[in-house]
Amino acid sequence: xxxxxxxxWFLTLSAVLFALGVAGFVFRRNxxxxxxxxxxxxxxVNLSFVTFSYHRQQVNGHLxxxxxxxxxxxxxxxxxxxxLTIFKNRGTLNIDDxxxxxx
Amino acid sequence: MDSxxxxxxxxxxxxxxxLLTTLAYLQWVERKVIAHIQVRPGPYRVGPxxxxxxxxxxxxxxxxxxxxxxxxxxxxxxLAPFLAMTMALLSISVIPFGPQIQVAGYQTYMQLTDLxxxxxxxxxxxxxxxxxxxxxxxxxxNKYALLGGLRSSAQMISYELPMSLAIAAPLLISNTLSxxxxxxxxxxxxxxxxxxxxxxxxxxxxxxxxxAAFAETNRxxxxxxxxxxxxxxxxxxxxxxxxxxxxxxxxxxxxxTVSCMATLLFLGGWVAPWPAEYGSSYVxxxxxxxxxxxxxxxxxxxxxxxxxxxxxVFGVLxxxxxxxxxxxxxxxxLIPLFWFCAKTGGILFGFMWIRGTLPRFRYDQLMxxxxxxxxxxxxxxxxxxxxxxxxxS
Amino acid sequence: xxxxxxxxxxxxxxxxxxxxxxQTHPISxxxxxxxxxxSLAVLYLLLGAEFLAAAxxxxxxxxIMVLFVFVIMLLNAGAESKKGRSFTAQLLGLPLWVAFLxxxxxxxxxxxxxxxxxxxxxxxxxxxxxxxxxxFTTFLLPFEVTSILILVAILGAIVLARKEMD
Numbered sequence: 021x022x023x024x025x026x027x028x029w030f031l032t033l034s035a036v037l038f039a040l041g042v043a044g045f046v047f048r049r050n051x052x053x054x055x056x057x058x059x060x061x062x063x064x065v066n067l068s069f070v071t072f073s074y075h076r077q078q079v080n081g082h083l084x085x086x087x088x089x090x091x092x093x094x095x096x097x098x099x100x101x102x103x104l105t106i107f108k109n110r111g112t113l114n115i116d117d118x119x120x121x122x123x
Numbered sequence: 124m125d126s127x128x129x130x131x132x133x134x135x136x137x138x139x140x141x142l143l144t145t146l147a148y149l150q151w152v153e154r155k156v157i158a159h160i161q162v163r164p165g166p167y168r169v170g171p172x173x174x175x176x177x178x179x180x181x182x183x184x185x186x187x188x189x190x191x192x193x194x195x196x197x198x199x200x201x202l203a204p205f206l207a208m209t210m211a212l213l214s215i216s217v218i219p220f221g222p223q224i225q226v227a228g229y230q231t232y233m234q235l236t237d238l239x240x241x242x243x244x245x246x247x248x249x250x251x252x253x254x255x256x257x258x259x260x261x262x263x264x265n266k267y268a269l270l271g272g273l274r275s276s277a278q279m280i281s282y283e284l285p286m287s288l289a290i291a292a293p294l295l296i297s298n299t300l301s302x303x304x305x306x307x308x309x310x311x312x313x314x315x316x317x318x319x320x321x322x323x324x325x326x327x328x329x330x331x332x333x334x335a336a337f338a339e340t341n342r343x344x345x346x347x348x349x350x351x352x353x354x355x356x357x358x359x360x361x362x363x364x365x366x367x368x369x370x371x372x373x374x375x376x377x378x379x380t381v382s383c384m385a386t387l388l389f390l391g392g393w394v395a396p397w398p399a400e401y402g403s404s405y406v407x408x409x410x411x412x413x414x415x416x417x418x419x420x421x422x423x424x425x426x427x428x429x430x431x432x433x434x435x436v437f438g439v440l441x442x443x444x445x446x447x448x449x450x451x452x453x454x455x456x457l458i459p460l461f462w463f464c465a466k467t468g469g470i471l472f473g474f475m476w477i478r479g480t481l482p483r484f485r486y487d488q489l490m491x492x493x494x495x496x497x498x499x500x501x502x503x504x505x506x507x508x509x510x511x512x513x514x515x516s
Numbered sequence: 517x518x519x520x521x522x523x524x525x526x527x528x529x530x531x532x533x534x535x536x537x538x539q540t541h542p543i544s545x546x547x548x549x550x551x552x553x554x555s556l557a558v559l560y561l562l563l564g565a566e567f568l569a570a571a572x573x574x575x576x577x578x579x580i581m582v583l584f585v586f587v588i589m590l591l592n593a594g595a596e597s598k599k600g601r602s603f604t605a606q607l608l609g610l611p612l613w614v615a616f617l618x619x620x621x622x623x624x625x626x627x628x629x630x631x632x633x634x635x636x637x638x639x640x641x642x643x644x645x646x647x648x649x650x651x652f653t654t655f656l657l658p659f660e661v662t663s664i665l666i667l668v669a670i671l672g673a674i675v676l677a678r679k680e681m682d
Binding site: 196198199202238239240243244246247248250251253254257258260261269273276277280300 | 543544547550566567570571573574577578579582585586589590643644
Binding site: 048056 | 590625632634
């Protein structure tokens with residue numbers, strides 16, 4: 021059909037978003053930006069799940085993506101609480117400065 | 124396909140025009156209602172009974188100088204009122220105002236679009252409205268604005284929880300997320316409305332929804348983030364003219380949205396309280412005839428000299444409106460529209476009545492109220508409703 | 517028509533994602549991430565996942581990102597400073613990343629060339645009723661375990677963040 025999108029385009033978009041998330045995770049020094057890159061990676065994976073659910077015409081992929089969303093919410097809550105504690109104790113949000121367990 | 128696009132565009136234009144006029148005149152109604160509660164006349168100089176006051180306000184706001192301070196975070200500063208206004212107007216697009224109508228041979232619903240997930244759409248859009256306020260507070264680079272913005276957004280997201288649970292309870296009874304089908308399932312009369320129907324009448328849900336709606340729209344008694352800062356500043360302190368106006372318009376638009384949602388979920392939408400064969404179609408005409416006669420009576424004994432000219436005119440206009448309601452060709456859509464607007468207007472009047480009557484909560488009382496009282500009560504209500512629905516089926 | 521929608525929102529998603537990674541101030545990254553999530557919600561609608569699109573906006577964009585924005589405002593996080601960058605990372609970083617992306621794209625094209633085409637309305641099983649049915653029959657155990665997980669997360673967050681106020 022002319023007005024339809026091939027499924028590989030969705031998967032490529034998911035790959036691009038995942039790669040951007042990896043780039044942010046690896047290259048950035050601010051804890052909060054690193055955390056947001058993790059959320060970006062989770063979103064890219066959700067898009068993959070929903071795409072494959074369309075491919076197989078089943079609703080299971082939606083459910084997996086839903087559970088990923090819920091786990092991401094729980095992780096965000098706890099992770100941000102940890103970030104608050106780190107900021108209170110170390111006074112910095114730069115992950116290079118939180119290295120007292122090194123060596 | 125083409126006629127669908129053209130009809131949709133016409134509907135969008137009509138709804139937009141009516142909505143903006145309603146927003147402007149809702150402020151006039153509020154000022155009049157609060158004034159009469161406080162035994163004073165309210166705006167009465169600009170036009171008969173102050174009816175041109177909104178026009179004067181709009182002209183003032185448009186022609187004010189539009190300052191953008193140099194110390195603000197420009198992209199977020201300009202984005203915030205845009206977000207607030209967009210989200211407030213977007214939720215009107217799924218609200219059904221009446222049944223199917225026929226215009227020039229085309230059948231169409233009195234609704235911009237009927238989504239399968241209409242209720243979730245309204246919830247989603249209202250949860251995005253928090254960003255407008257939070258970003259406005261942050262980008263203003265002003266400690267009072269930041270505090271006001273953070274408090275207001277924390278209040279809004281805290282009250283979203285009891286609101287969602289209070290919405291879920293009538294959904295268990297009606298079994299649908301589409302707003303149009305929700306109203307169609309409440310057809311038949313006042314004993315079929317969700318607030319009185321079903322294995323568990325949803326009175327508790329209705330009250331919780333209204334309380335949460337007051338907090339979501341930052342109205343008294345929950346307007347501490349706006350009011351305390353009115354004495355000093357507020358999240359919209361650094362905004363002037365049209366951007367300031369857009370925050371206020373978004374507040375009124377949010378009020379209209381939650382009143383429409385309360386009407387659709389609990390009060391049966393456009394369904395008349397008793398079926399049409401027992402004469403409920405004559406109620407609008409009767410109300411307008413009564414209003415016209417009262418206006419004419421007071422027009423002959425005016426309290427103020429100018430009322431001697433304006434009140435008879437209004438009386439005649441009300442009698443003409445009553446005659447319009449008796450025309451059989453418009454009755455199929457005008458009467459349901461009347462009932463919908465009457466119920467929504469009643470809830471809006473309740474908003475203004477409470478604004479004129481109650482004092483406001485302190486911020487810690489406000490947050491304690493939602494987390495320690497409203498949320499457990501809403502969960503309990505949902506549990507009882509679910510249990511009784513499961514028992515019945 | 518669907519192609520235009522997909523391209524428009526895919527480009528918005530990628531631009532916002534690049535913005536998330538590139539911006540120095542965390543609040544701009546957060547607002548761009550909200551943009552990514554919004555455009556992903558539209559793409560979910562294109563794939564027939566209506567409930568998931570609404571859940572994406574309500575949960576992700578409307579709650580999780582608000583939490584992020586609150587924490588950024590609370591901590592008054594400033595723009596990132598540019599110290600301590602290793603030369604090796606700067607030299608090899610971008611080419612390695614492009615290679616990673618190219619590898620994934622190549623495998624996708626190999627495995628799923630032109631099989632299924634997505635058009636609006638091609639999958640009708642993503643509504644709330646179907647998701648609810650699957651959630652309470654096939655996925656009952658994960659559902660219950662997730663509710664315990666959320667409880668644990670709430671307790672953990674409160675305990676961790678509460679010490680600030682003492």
